[in-house]
Amino acid sequence: MHNIRIQLAEREGALVRLLSNIERRGFIIESLHKTAAQNGVTDIAARITPRGERSLDVLTRQLSRLFDVMDVHTPMPAHMASHAMPPGEPSCRQPQ
Amino acid sequence: MTALPAAEIDAHSRPLMTGAQAVVRTLEDLGVRRIFGYPGGAIMPVYDALVGSKLEHILVRHEQAASFAADAQARLTGKAGVCLATSGPGATNLLTGIANAYMDSVPMVILTGQVPSTLMGTDAFQEVDVFGMSLPVVKHSMIVRHAEDIPATIREAFEIAEEGRPGPVLVDLPKDTLQASMAFETAMSAPTPAPSRASDDSIEEALSLLRAARRPVLYMGGGIALGHAVEAARDFMARTGIPTVATLKAIGCAHPDAQNYLGMLGMHGTRAANMAVQESDLLICCGARFDDRATGKPDQFAPHARIIHMDLDHAEIGKLRGVDAAIRGDLQDALARLDAGYLAIDSWRTLCRNRKQEFAFSYDAPGSGIYAPGLLKELSETAGDDFIAACDVGQHQMWVAQHCRFARPENHLTSAGLGAMGYGLPAGIGAALERPDSKVVTVTGDGSIMMNIQELATARRYGVPIRILLLDNASLGLVRQWQELFFDQNFSEIDLYDNPDFAEVARAFGVEAFTIHSRDEVPGAIQRLLNATGPILAHCLIDPRENVWPLVPPGKSNAEMMED
Ligand SMILES: Cc1ncc(C[n+]2csc(CCOP(=O)(O)OP(=O)(O)O)c2C)c(N)n1
């Protein structure tokens, strides 16, 4: 089980695109919390479990390349951090 | 679009127009010259606005063909191709082409009509949630809710489609936004973000791996062409003398005569390429993604190799194979900075070159029938550097990859990631419209051509200079080959014995056509094809028992290639 936090631009379809990506890339969404949007940005916090051998680190980068995703954050257990890639860059544009 | 009378402007002297006129105007402003589409109810306002516009609209005969043709144009130009369809069935017909563009990272903008906003979500006539249906196969998508947003949304769609790792972007246009009146304002482009540059540390790390390597191999992928890094990759090869292999999408990246280029790797790759990768101690994966057709059994792929993975898209790094050095950023820049000098790997280089010779394809097949690999080799060599192939999917596609000579990667149009039968004819049309002076050849099979055969009408209508080489083995050959080899010859639903006479079919569409059966007719057929100025189809009857060799059986390692 991993914790993942995502800053998302509040745009039509952004939430479903994000969630369907998490599932399609092989993770089960165990729990989910979304804040109301402030200045067009919403915070998503989820607990997710890989269905098979899937890396959280790769998922993080797959999510961060989505256009609506502004930041992805995974508080990682210390023993895993050494294997991790640099965190994904936020996508290129801010919401209008 | 017809010029608007001067009176039709608002208080800020912005021209008043409909949303549909704004769609057309924005495309014109963006420099789009050609779009591929098919009309219908929800998109009719745009078709109304198209009359008299500067845009060339190509009317296809199935929306899938519009998406494939736009895809091919985009692959050749590097600019987003545009396709247009109505809501509901028009939109669903585009989906295969959208998925194709997504899998191969092709920039594309898809414009779909939608039922009026007030009816969306009510199961209205011809309503489908194309936004939802296409989510997994688009880079991004938007629904326009206000007519005033149209210019900015479309402009943004182009930017997203083309920037970074390219991909398809869908814009859904509800009919009421197309019909509403709006004050048109040219949308400003956001400055294109410069592609990110790999860090010095990552380059240093890769260089030290490269200097220490005894058996390094460069594994080139489609990202090289997408990243405008073909020259940089050729320079890197020449500078280092590194043995090099390519994925299906990277064919044409290496100069076809480069001595250290060993050919395609993977399932239907060359033995020299696969052996080099299996024995390598360092694999430089450049713009490739460890696709299963390239790697075979993944845990036995390049088992002794350390990995340098270079990619603009950081999400690819470490996805299927752990890496020892990651170079994240623009490939052209990174390849230029990876300056290791001429590598002291003489014996390895010689071993690889010798194998390339030892296992080179031979074309002296027995008999007097047409030997498709030989025909394709001769065709591409005769056509020269202007040769562009648009392939369908099957044995013929693999023969093109193995035996044709390509001067540039863009000249090899193939549905690689999706493997979509039906791509060849519309892609060839898109390519030949874009490059009328090149030698564009659609190489198709008797199964594949039937998936979009209606496009003969499009080729005929616009006089498209497309040469169609139909390799007819009276079967779904690639499936037949697998049934023969891996399903105990239990042949199931692959026999196309009752195909129509394809030359007759082509002639019925008004397309010149001829049929050949024997090898001595091949040189004449090649000349006739290459000299044609309009659409022409060569129907070639080939031996149904011919297979694609060599072959890595499914689930096996690339070290276990089967030969004829
Ligand atoms: C749309 C689609 N349906 C099914 C397949 C599976 N498939 C792959 S190759 C092939 C046979 C292709 O036959 P043909 O076009 O005659 O080519 P050949 O292998 O005979 O050269 C099939 C059915 C596919 N790739 N695409």
Ligand SMILES: [Mg+2]
């Ligand atoms: Mg066939």
